[in-house]
Amino acid sequence: MWNGCQPGYFWTFGWLNHGASSGIDKGGIAAGCAGELSSDLPRCEQTITTSTYFTSSIGLERNDETMANTYPQIRAAAIDERAHNIYYRQVQLETLAKAVIDNTSRISEAIASGYGHSQAEIAVELNLATTAIRNDYASLQPKKAHEEEYLLASSKNAAESRRPAGVVYIEPSTHTLFYSVIVPLSAGIATGNCVVVLLENNLRTLSSLLRDILTKALDRDTFAIASERITDQDFLELAIHVDQASNDQWPRANQISSLASTRTVAVVDRTGDVTQAARNLVAARFSFGGRSPYSPDTVFVNEFVKQEFLQAVVGECVKLGSGVTMNGSTKGKPASKVNEQIDSLRKADPDLRVVLQESKFAVVELTSRNPEVLAQKVEASVMVVHAFRSLDDVIDTVNSTGKNVPSLAAYHFSNPASAKYLTQFIEASVTFVNHIPAEILVGPAFATGRPVDLAVRYPRELFQLRRPAFISNTTTSTALSTALASHNSPAAAKLLAEASAPLALFKRHPGGGVGFFEQGFLMNAGILLTTTISVSGFTIYWLVKHGKRIW
Known part of the structure; x- marks a missing residue:
């Protein structure tokens, strides 16, 4: 004391x-x-x-x-x-x-x-x-x-x-x-x-x-x-x-x-910069031995740019070390962890294709959509690539293989409109568009359920x-106390009037916005109407000009 x-x-x-x-x-x-x-x-x-x-x-x-x-x-x-x-x-x-x-x-x-x-x-x-x-x-x-x-x-x-x-x-x-x-x-x-x-x-x-x-x-x-x-x-x-x-x-x-143990995913759309995506994803996957929780575990690539993306990845990998050749051959003995990871993936997907393999890292392409494979955490320096057909296809694939758990992080490489669509429907604790911050590759994952601040991993x-403490009363509290002090007072009447007042409504356009399906309907209707008018006009013109000869 x-x-x-x-x-x-x-x-x-x-x-x-x-x-x-x-x-x-x-x-x-x-x-x-x-x-x-x-x-x-x-x-x-x-x-x-x-x-x-x-x-x-x-x-x-x-x-x-x-x-x-x-x-x-x-x-x-x-x-x-x-x-x-x-x-x-x-x-x-x-x-x-x-x-x-x-x-x-x-x-x-x-x-x-x-x-x-x-x-x-x-x-x-x-x-x-x-x-x-x-x-x-x-x-x-x-x-x-x-x-x-x-x-x-x-x-x-x-x-x-x-x-x-x-x-x-x-x-x-x-x-x-x-x-x-x-x-x-x-x-x-x-x-x-x-x-x-x-x-x-x-x-x-x-x-x-x-x-x-x-x-x-x-x-x-x-x-x-x-x-x-x-x-x-x-x-x-x-x-x-x-x-x-x-x-x-x-x-x-x-x-x-x-x-x-929660996976991190990446999506490379055909609207994105493939070279930039390859540079960022190679650095994120292979830095720090590929052990960061924010290293991308599965990279989903649009099938239209898959070959271009893989070539860009190989080009970035060549910068990481010597002895790299294509089709899975290497100069020197591959590391055991890399081999173990590839063997594990091949058991789940016999048609697995090794795009590139070196002693410290590898790039493979999955053809199977086995949920157990797409949901697993990759523990070695192995980049797993899988092709998708459309944005809806990759959204369905990611969400259906996520075991009802949001991805730890998602990296989207696309134009802003597509990125918005992907971010809206792919569940992830944090999303980065067209870049991967280097600082998140260091240390543990951000605390679950806490705000993400790239500059501070553990906010004080x-x-x-x-332990908040208050010494002064608020205006609202004073008004309520006055009303409670005496029944039928003007203060109580004022509170009752406020309670019965109508809600102040926001002004909105009476027609509302045009949705996705409405846009498709209007576009098809416009094409059909334009075609009909064009054909009708040509028919009338032809009849006016040549009708007398026929009759």
């Missing part, structure tokens, strides 16, 4: 008493806090019990035994709100950024040796991860946070008030592991949470390196690493659970899930709880 404290900043000193294990320069933090704060800030008028606050933040009614056996130091720090202090969060992000920057070479080598990514792919992953840290750090504005905390004291509504959830538990995806760990970790720290990250003991150099770097950089009272999946239900119920390899279409309220709001 603390009496007579300064709200929002009392933890500047409370944390200093608990930070012995962190190795952070506490004197510097205390001095920084003193420099930012005014000595005449309002004082608390009530006693604050941190355990009670933690319970209300999480939204549960128990806090005695929860997490007692799983990471007790994390439980204690969450109850003490140790990570809430904005200066503490700044320091943690500073040490995290420094640790990443100082070990860039080691991280790059670990990614290259463990996953075989190119230097360009490693550079993209590192850049996106460090950019996320910089953005999270820039969001920590002490003066702004102080103003937001004292909105009620200034007689202003705090409609957007938020508080840290308490604990964040991250189960990262193996795809681009570095990004998948660092980005949600940074967001969790920036929002004042204690964080636990799952990094299993395996032969991957990157996992061991991350365990070493993060453990040394971050405060062990508010950060921990799990060697195996946490199964403690009490812990999982209290924590914000970031599951990057989930198959749950409807996650719980405290889960931030990324669907890992995901790790906070809404």
